[in-house]
Structure formats: C-alpha cells, structure tokens
Amino acid sequence: MIRQRLTYLIMSLFVTWQTLVMIVAPAPDSYLSDAIRKVLQPYMSLLRLDSQWDFFAPNVGEGSRLRVIVEDKDGGQHTFNPAQQLSWFHPSYFWVRGWYYAIMDNPELYADAAIARFCKQHAALHPAAITLIEMQEERFTREDELAGEDRTDPKFFTAKTIKHAQCPE
C-alpha cells in the first residue's frame, strides 16, 4: 500500500513538473516566469524543451536571400542566387537556407569559410574573388501584385554587402 502510494506520488510529481515545463518554457517574460524558468532551464536546455512556439509571429517578417558574386581572373562577374537550386521536396531546402542565414546574421563567424567553399564550388570560372550580398526582402503587397510587379524585382530588395574576399590561389 505504501509502495503504491509512493509510486503515485512520484508519478504525480513528475507529470506536474513536465506540465510546468511545457507551460513556462514558451511563456512571455515576467518576474514570475523568469524565476521559474531559472529553475527549469538546465532541464529544458538538456532536453531541448525551451521553445517559444511563435511560428510566423507576432508578424511574418521579411526574409533575406544570399547572393554570391564571383569575379573571375579577367574581371568578369557572375552572379548566383544559390538557394534557387534547392528542391522544395528535400530537407536540404531548409538546411542550406539555415546556413545562409547564419552567414548573413554572423558574417564574422561564417563568411570566410563560406567564401572558401564558394571559390572551390565555382573553380571552373577561375574565381579571383567572391562577394557575398544579403538581399533583404521588402514587403510585397497585394497592390504590387495587382499592379503587375514581380516579387523578384530588385526594387523589392535592399542589397547589403556582407563580405568581399580574394579566393586562395
């Protein structure tokens, strides 16, 4: 009887704890939620349970596209939008984009390695240098579409140079 009660007690404590984690992890910051989260954080970090569940929220937000400009030895420029080659049906569609976002968000960490890779990838063009450009999307509204505008038109993007570097000889 005592053993059974102890089992129920342990089970009850665990389901309460786990439910608390599910509720507190995505809760907005407040004095109370921050205090509880401090206790739960190691558990949530270890098991990857610290999620906000805020998909496309509060607003959808604008994305960015990575553009690669390869300068060849004769001074010619070749522009690539590498994400265009990805297939929607393969998970690499998201993995590679994840990498591009990492390059655009933290160029000081990832841009050099990315440029070295792009130099190798485009070896057939005899690249001398690579420029990475972040094409920040501007809002494209229904009115733009009805006016016959093209979403991919450069005027709906703001270009920002992330890094320019020479390819290794």
Add this chain to the structure above:
Amino acid sequence: MSFVRERLAAFWDVWSRIWFQNSPTTPLEITRIGVGSALLIHYALATPYLSDLWSDNGWMPRDLAVSDDPWSLSLLFGVTSEWQLAAFHFIFLACCAAFIVGWRTSWVKWVLLIGQISYDHRNPMLFYGVDKILAALLFIMCLAPVGRALSLDRVRAVRAAKRHNLGATLPQFTSEWAGACTRLMQIQMATLFFYSAISKLGGDDWWYGDAVWYVFTTDEHYNATLLRFFASQYWLVNLATYGTILIELGYVFLIWQRATRPYLLALALFLHSQFALLMGLYYFSFTMMMGHMSFVRPEWLHNLGLAWKKKIGPMEMIYDGRCGFCVRSMVWFLAFDGLQQINIRNFRIDPSPVVSDEKMEKALYLVLPDGRALPGFEAYRHVVLRVPGMWWMVPFFYIPVLSRAVGTPVYNYIASHRSQMSSIFVGAEGGA
C-alpha cells in the same frame, strides 16, 4: 478531520481521472511509427551532407557550436573523425528503423532521443520548429511504455505465449502510466497551439488578416502562382489567416470534449496538410500530425479493428498439429494476427468437416466464411492481404506471376518434407 480526508479523496479522484486512467498505448504507438518514419526519412536524406552538417570540416566547426550553456550537450562534440560521424549516423538510422517496427523499443527510443538532441546541439543553425516538437514528443515517448502494441515487441510477446499453447491470446497492454504519458503528449500539443495562437494575436499581419499573403512572399515559401491567385481572391487570404488562429485557439479548448474532439482533430490535420502542400513543410506537418494522434481515442481504433474483422469475416486455418515445424511456423504467423482474425484447428485431434484428412496430409488449408477452402500457398496469400499485422508480407505474396510461380512449389516442397524439417529444426532446438 474527516472533512479534510473527504476533500483529499475527492481531489485524488479528479486527479486520477485526469492523469491515471488505465489506457492502452495504441495512440502513442501511432505517434511512434509516424515520428520514427519522419526521422528515418529526414536523416537518411541527410546522409550525403553528413560532413557539411555535422563535422568539423562542415558549416559549423565544433568551437563555434559549443555553447556557453553547460547543459547544451551533444555526443557529436566527442566525434573527431568522419568515420565516427558515419558510424553514429548509421546507428541512429538503424535505431529509427527499429523504433518504427517496435523492435527492442524500451532502449531504442532512448538512443533516438539522445541522437536527435546530439544532432540539434551540434549544429544549432539547422534547428527549427520541427526539431523542437520532435524533442518534446520523443522525450514523452521515452517515458511512456511504447512498443506494447503495433510492434515486433508485441509480436515477440504473443509468440512467447503461443509457443506453449498455440491457441493462447495475450490481453491488450494497458497501464495508468500509459494514460499519464498520453495526457502529457496531449497537453504538449494543446500548449503548443495555445502559444502559437496568442503570439499571432499580437501582430498586425495576423490581426488585419494579411499574414498568409506575406508568408507566400518570403523566400522560403515563395509561390508566384499562388500569389497571383490570392491577389484576385484576397478574401481567401483573410479566411486562411483568421482560420489558422481560430483552429489553433479552438483546438486548445474544444479538443478535450468527446463531442467536439473529432472535428478539432480533423481541422488540425487539415491545417497541417495545407502547411505541407502549400508551404513545403512536409517534415514539420507530418510530425505535428503524429503529435495530434495522441488525441485519437483507443476505442476508435478498437472499433475500427472490429469493423475490419467483421468485413473480412472469420477465417479458419487447419494445420497438422503432429508436425513440429508446422506448429512453429503457425506460432510465428499467428503472432502477427493482432486482431485475432484467424481461428485454428488441428486436424489430428479435431478433423474438419470441410477439408478431408487426406487433403490435410498434403497441405495446410484455410476455410473462408463462404465455405471455400484454400490450400497451402494460396491460404497464406489470402491471409496476408486481410490481416493488417501481415501487410508487410504482401509484396512477397503478390508480385504478379512470380509470387505464385516461386511460392507454390516452395510451399509444396516444404509441406512434403515437413517431417524431416521438423526433426532438423524443432528436434535440433529441443536437443539444444
């Protein structure tokens, strides 16, 4: 004092009804099979990218991946060479396959959880919504007694019971802890939808009904054809935007009631099917759908099984109880008959009124509800299509021409040599 005791008893009664209902694991098993399949396909497709995704020579060198958070652990931080990464990956894929079929589920599920978290922590740039959901669902499944139904573990348990008595049946596994884990998964899904909905309510895109339009203008989900269509039928954008929030909010409050659960479940599945088809979020959507399976009532599955059993009708397999090899084969075969659709008859002690003993000496027979009797290979061929637990054998029995051309002579050979086979296989085992 008695008042306090009564209150406590009343509280415990409610608490037990919420958490500790004696439940089968079947809804969780559907989630297991679905999540395992999603993981297997997803990570199998990652195989050509292994080095890029998770090695030191890839996109995320180890020193950049190691976080300040001491709890952000990964077995892959200890992997230093390509062959170690490949070994880790293939063990993980093998465990995904084992998890799907429910083989040694009690420890395979932990390997999967540790593997999944290791991949996530090793390269956080790949981590997005679906990985968070997977981590949450996998952890609950690790705690739950999954593998007790719709699994090879169940087949092994039934087989063990039938080895002593071919007619033995094993009752469906139920436990209070299975009920608690199912409830945890349900709360996880409801919490997810709740926060997803209220976080949307704070944004103008959702409040003014434009969010779905903007989703399809972003790079990841850009769809020129759809944008053209939506521009001319913008009311659909508003409907889809508000509909998404309404379904997410409605789910949180109405999924618990018996009367409304089927509708909310159908709406949630519809929502995710749209995410998959229109936004290309197949992995995410399928994983979410599998999480929603925790709301499938076990009695729905039970009734579905009964309806199937009724549709197919009773089948009687007549076998030679004196042949050890035949009995052993029957034990294996019947272990997959989870709905117990097949009745058995040993013609040596209980002769069949339909099939003569002379015929039975030559082959096993299956008697159908309409009185037809199918011999040997044809009997098995008929059964595998009609018993859900045996559907995995269908490809072997239904290859046009080839299955019959090979299967019939092989069966006839085994049937005519069954005495020798019994002495070789069963005798050898007995001797050992």
